[in-house]
Amino acid sequence: MIRISLDLMGGDFGPQVVIPGAAKALDRHPDISFVFYGLKEQCDPVLAKFPKLKEKSVFHDCELAVSMSEKPSQALRRGRYISTMWRSIEAVKTGEADVAVSAGNTGALMAMAKFCLRTMANIERPAIAAIWPTLKGESIVLDVGATIGADAQQLMDFALMGGAMARALFEVERPTVGLLNVGVEEMKGQEEVKEAGRLLREANIDSLEYSGFVEGNDLGKGTVDVVVTEGFSGNIALKTAEGTAKQIGEYLRAAMSRTLLARIGYLFAKSAFDMLREKLDPSKVNGGVFLGLNGIVIKSHGGANAEGIAAAIEVGYDMAKNGLNQKIENDLKKYHAKRLPPMGPEAA
Amino acid sequence: MIRISLDLMGGDFGPQVVIPGAAKALDRHPDISFVFYGLKEQCDPVLAKFPKLKEKSVFHDCELAVSMSEKPSQALRRGRYISTMWRSIEAVKTGEADVAVSAGNTGALMAMAKFCLRTMANIERPAIAAIWPTLKGESIVLDVGATIGADAQQLMDFALMGGAMARALFEVERPTVGLLNVGVEEMKGQEEVKEAGRLLREANIDSLEYSGFVEGNDLGKGTVDVVVTEGFSGNIALKTAEGTAKQIGEYLRAAMSRTLLARIGYLFAKSAFDMLREKLDPSKVNGGVFLGLNGIVIKSHGGANAEGIAAAIEVGYDMAKNGLNQKIENDLKKYHAKRLPPMGPEAA
Structure with a gap:
């Protein structure tokens, strides 16, 4: 089972498009389970139309959604800990999800992902x-x-x-x-x-x-x-x-x-x-795949339609399934082990 | 009459393609006259096929042609004063031509153009x-x-x-x-x-x-x-x-x-x-138009066919006809006049 945390409020169309996109991805990959982060009032009516998806997902109501035009610093100040974007990333950190997907604004998503997940060692x-x-x-x-x-x-x-x-x-x-x-x-x-x-x-x-x-x-x-x-x-x-x-x-x-x-x-x-x-x-x-963080985050185009959202989810699915971050960590470890002088102070 | 100096040896195919390209450009713009720079042995047989073009052009035999793979510094050392590339640029400097066109290697052409024509004041x-x-x-x-x-x-x-x-x-x-x-x-x-x-x-x-x-x-x-x-x-x-x-x-x-x-x-x-x-x-x-030099030089794609060469020549034709460099010089002068403090030391 690949667990995907999804920011339902991201993108130009929010849950109207993100939820149908998730349904498409689930149709094609029945081994996905979702953790949803959204504003309940806006999401419930759409989710009701996808009973199969609802069954394979857990919904978390959040306090706010980051807007597409918000500056990264502002989004971080306003939306840290409580926004749908932050919480979908955090689910990867806590281990509730294998990968986070959002169609929200790139700068804000990257700022939050860096702040929440931190960069990998040596990156x-x-x-x-x-x-x-x-x-x-x-x-x-x-x-x-x-x-x-x-x-x-x-x-x-x-x-x-x-x-x-x-x-x-x-x-x-x-x-x-x-x-x-x-x-x-x-x-x-x-x-x-x-x-x-x-x-x-x-x-x-x-x-x-x-x-x-x-x-x-x-x-x-x-x-x-x-x-x-x-x-x-x-x-x-x-x-x-x-x-x-x-x-x-x-x-x-x-x-x-x-x-x-x-x-x-x-x-x-x-x-x-x-x-x-x-x-x-x-x-x-x-x-777009964010690389170099302690957790995988996928950024979908803000203007994506349901098919586009499904494609972004599937990129996350592939990355999680194929152990992207383990591969990166192994490669980095090997490279840096080779590079450090044996017994040198950094190797201690 | 727009006078164009043309490096017949430039590009992947040299005179085989450059000369037919010149003929096409002349067909469409009878007010072009050409100054050709080439290696006589290779150019004569091709030129013979275009009597109308031959009539509207002056041919200068040169000592060498810069190769497409030559490094700029090497091309400059070897080909300064004597190559077809250099001499076609020089014709603009001496006033024999209004614009130079070459399909030769970009780095060498730019190095020679800078060396021969120098950059404009304030550029x-x-x-x-x-x-x-x-x-x-x-x-x-x-x-x-x-x-x-x-x-x-x-x-x-x-x-x-x-x-x-x-x-x-x-x-x-x-x-x-x-x-x-x-x-x-x-x-x-x-x-x-x-x-x-x-x-x-x-x-x-x-x-x-x-x-x-x-x-x-x-x-x-x-x-x-x-x-x-x-x-x-x-x-x-x-x-x-x-x-x-x-x-x-x-x-x-x-x-x-x-x-x-x-x-x-x-x-x-x-x-x-x-x-x-x-x-x-x-x-x-x-x-491609080289801007900011005391003279106009046009660079054609190295792999251009005769139609492509003709297009590059026509760009040069348009630039010369519309007084590109006069326009640039005027604009620069106006901008810098505005910018300098009146009566300041630089304005003297």
């Missing part, structure tokens, strides 16, 4: 990892926006955590890892990225295969299993790709409705277009 | 500006890879230069300018970006309208006329968008050939698909 900063659809399948890209900037050691940590996530998700033993850069030649790029490349090459880590630098166009190709970058560039890459996909979708729609012949062609090829639409549907690949 | 660093196709038409994005990192004043300079380019290209009087960031709220983002936002707001510049922060997904939407960012993020955004467009093109191809019905539909809608292909064709929007 300075958490990262947000995105699952990126590629021509070969899927890759993991991190950090897509937890923090701006990262030094070489932090990029190294991201590589280790991303590698562990790839092993949890893709069933590869030694995932390939690339550092996002502006050129494949060694002399180009940010100092931190170059230094991280040196660290990764020298560390020669068992749990991942360092493949060198990759560029923006390698993301869609799926050149490597894990792409590592700091949060500013990572967030810009993610949003640029989403924007480009939407833009091309618009072009396609416009082209297909322009002439009668095109419209007829569209009807013939409708199943092909449906397949394509499915492929480009952002709700199919929803769910 | 610390040049930038590479890309013309970005959007749902509304086109935007300008800079810097897409001239240098990594930029402080607030440099971002401000990019805004001024990008604004001038937008006025030269789009026939708007006061282009809108946004700073690429990870969130629209004022508290998010890199320090330099926030500081640049303050500078832009306070400067209240006549030649542009500062619209605040934009995110990666605003690029494809065309939210603003000019998007300003430092070269690392800009390059990653550009390549990510190109990669995503290719990826979706692949999905579409696969979907349309999967079933008989889809293939029939494709035939009906062929003209619509052709329109779409044209829209996504990278050769249609080829040509």
Whole structure:
């Protein structure tokens, strides 16, 4: 049984969409049980429509919900201990749940997750990892926006955590890892990225295969299993790709409705277009994974529909089922054990 | 007459593609005259096939061509004064040409352009500006890879230069300018970006309208006329968008050939698909503009076909015809005149 704590009030639509999303996820994975955190008055009428879900869940009424526009510091001050967001995270800390899922505001969720769960030993900063659809399948890209900037050691940590996530998700033993850069030649790029490349090459880590630098166009190709970058560039890459996909979708729609012949062609090829639409549907690949905390938290898009919420829940389900955090902790331990001088003061 | 100096040896295919590209550009703009720099033996046989082009051009035989893989420092050492790349840039300096175009390696081209033309007064660093196709038409994005990192004043300079380019290209009087960031709220983002936002707001510049922060997904939407960012993020955004467009093109191809019905539909809608292909064709929007130098240099994609080369030449043609550098110089002068204390020592 995978126990998922869910913030019912998160996202642009709150329980109206989060609860149906949970129902979908449960349909597909009967071994889920839910711990819900919500405002009773708003949730009860929706929950009543999903008796099967109600049966597989425990509901906790909370005092308040964090709004989508609240600043992280304000959300933390106002919502600590008592908000649906905080309490769904706390359930992971207390062991009531294996993973927390929220579609609430990213900054607030990260601030609360850090405050409540704390970062893992040897990890300075958490990262947000995105699952990126590629021509070969899927890759993991991190950090897509937890923090701006990262030094070489932090990029190294991201590589280790991303590698562990790839092993949890893709069933590869030694995932390939690339550092996002502006050129494949060694002399180009940010100092931190170059230094991280040196660290990764020298560390020669068992749990991942360092493949060198990759560029923006390698993301869609799926050149490597894990792409590592700091949060500013990572967030810009993610949003640029989403924007480009939407833009091309618009072009396609416009082209297909322009002439009668095109419209007829569209009807013939409708199943092909449906397949394509499915492929480009952002709700199919929803769910940013917070890595580096003592507990797994999944962030869904705020604007996700029920299908998107279900996808985010399923990411959490996979992560918990495949022991993501155990994998990360093991990998970190091995790496740091190798790194510390034997019998040195830090090893004591 | 717009005089264009062209490096015939640049790009993955050299004169085989650059010369036919020049012929296409001349067909469409009979008021172009060319100054060619190439290796005679390789160029003569190709040029012989384009008598009209030959008539409208002067050919200069050079000693060497810079290779696509050469490091900038090496290219500069080896190719200064004597390479086709250097000499095509030099033609702008001496006034023989209004603009230089090369499909050669970006790092070498930028190094030579800086060395030969020098940066404009009041500009610390040049930038590479890309013309970005959007749902509304086109935007300008800079810097897409001239240098990594930029402080607030440099971002401000990019805004001024990008604004001038937008006025030269789009026939708007006061282009809108946004700073690429990870969130629209004022508290998010890199320090330099926030500081640049303050500078832009306070400067209240006549030649542009500062619209605040934009995110990666605003690029494809065309939210603003000019998007300003430092070269690392800009390059990653550009390549990510190109990669995503290719990826979706692949999905579409696969979907349309999967079933008989889809293939029939494709035939009906062929003209619509052709329109779409044209829209996504990278050769249609080829040509990075080097801004901030005492002379205009256009960088074409190395892998461009003849159509792509023609597009890059046409970007140069437009820039020269619309007095890009005069516009930039005027805007900079106005901005700095406002900024300096009247009668202060710097104003002397």
